[in-house]
Amino acid sequence: MIVSGCQRNGFHTPRLCQTKVACLFGRLLRVMKWFCWMAVPVALAQTPEQPARSPIQQALEKQRAAAAIQREAVRKQADIAAQWRSPVISGRETPEADCGPMAEVELTPMIDAAAQTHSVQPKLLRAVMEQESAYRTCAVSAKGAQGLMQLMPDTSGKLGVEDPFDPKQNIEAGAKYLKELLDKYKGDLPRALGAYNAGPSTVDQAGQVPDIPETRDYVAAILKKLAASAPADPKPPPPVVPPK
Numbered sequence: 701m702i703v704s705g706c707q708r709n710g711f712h713t714p715r716l717c718q719t720k721v722a723c724l725f726g727r728l729l730r731v732m733k734w735f736c737w738m739a740v741p742v743a744l745a746q747t748p749e750q751p752a753r754s755p756i757q758q759a760l761e762k763q764r765a766a767a768a769i770q771r772e773a774v775r776k777q778a779d780i781a782a783q784w785r786s787p788v789i790s791g792r793e794t795p796e797a798d799c800g801p802m803a804e805v806e807l808t809p810m811i812d813a814a815a816q817t818h819s820v821q822p823k824l825l826r827a828v829m830e831q832e833s834a835y836r837t838c839a840v841s842a843k844g845a846q847g848l849m850q851l852m853p854d855t856s857g858k859l860g861v862e863d864p865f866d867p868k869q870n871i872e873a874g875a876k877y878l879k880e881l882l883d884k885y886k887g888d889l890p891r892a893l894g895a896y897n898a899g900p901s902t903v904d905q906a907g908q909v910p911d912i913p914e915t916r917d918y919v920a921a922i923l924k925k926l927a928a929s930a931p932a933d934p935k936p937p938p939p940v941v942p943p944k
Contacts, residue, residue, distance in 0.1 A: 801835035802848070802867060810868055814875035820882070824889075825875055827925040828896065831918065837867050849874025893919045 753761075811829070815822040832850040833839035845852050847870035856864045859873040881892040884900065894909040895902070897918045902910045909919055 799836055799838040802837055807835060807867070810871050814871045817872070818875040818879040820875050820879050823926060823929045824922075825871070825878065827922045827929070828874070828878065828893070829871070830925065831922050837865055837870070846870075849877075851877070890919050890923070893922055 811822050811825050815825050829835060829848050833848050835848065837848055839850065840846050841850060846864040848867055849870050851861065851864055851870060851873055855877060856873060859876055861869050861873045864870055878892065878896065881895045885891040890909050891903050894915050898910055898912060898915045909916060
């Protein structure tokens with residue numbers, strides 16, 4: 701006669717045997733859970749505490765964090781400026797052009813007419829143009845800025861330019877855009893020039909001429925040209941000597 705395990709343990713029916721086994725298994729699970737819950741606080745209690753930082757260490761960490769934020773802000777400004785346009789003259793990347801400077805006899809009437817139409821000083825328009833393209837009508841930057849005033853395609857489209865390499869259209873649009881920037885920044889010429897070079901969003905973010913070497917050099921170079929073109933102070937008249 702074959703005797704089952706349950707019968708050997710005193711359980712004479714299979715159903716009663718299964719019930720007892722399940723009960724024992726449930727008790728075993730509860731014991732295991734209890735051990736797990738007891739082990740977690742012990743493990744946490746054994747975790748070593750971090751040593752307290754001195755005020756000097758805390759100050760140094762804050763300085764490092766502030767410096768990192770400032771570097772990131774400057775990097776973002778430079779990225780925005782690079783996406784806005786690519787420079788042409790004044791220590792920046794100078795693309796090859798298949799044309800020379802435009803003849804002064806043709807250029808001057810266009811500059812004067814555009815300056816008068818848009819209420820911009822002719823010498824300002826000329827200084828920007830010289831800095832941008834060195835008076836070359838076919839100049840194209842690596843980022844796609846075109847013509848005498850180095851207008852980006854999006855800007856040309858907004859200003860209604862059909863042919864950015866047409867000198868008259870390009871100068872008219874450049875003068876109009878300069879006037880818009882001067883009005884936007886309430887006559888603040890350095891900020892207007894900074895926006896022409898790096899984009900208005902970059903200047904708005906910085907609240908001033910952005911701390912980008914290329915843009916600062918650009919603004920400084922144009923201001924220097926304007927100062928050099930300013931008429932010298934007239935000599936005072938000789939003193940009047942009363943008759944003897």
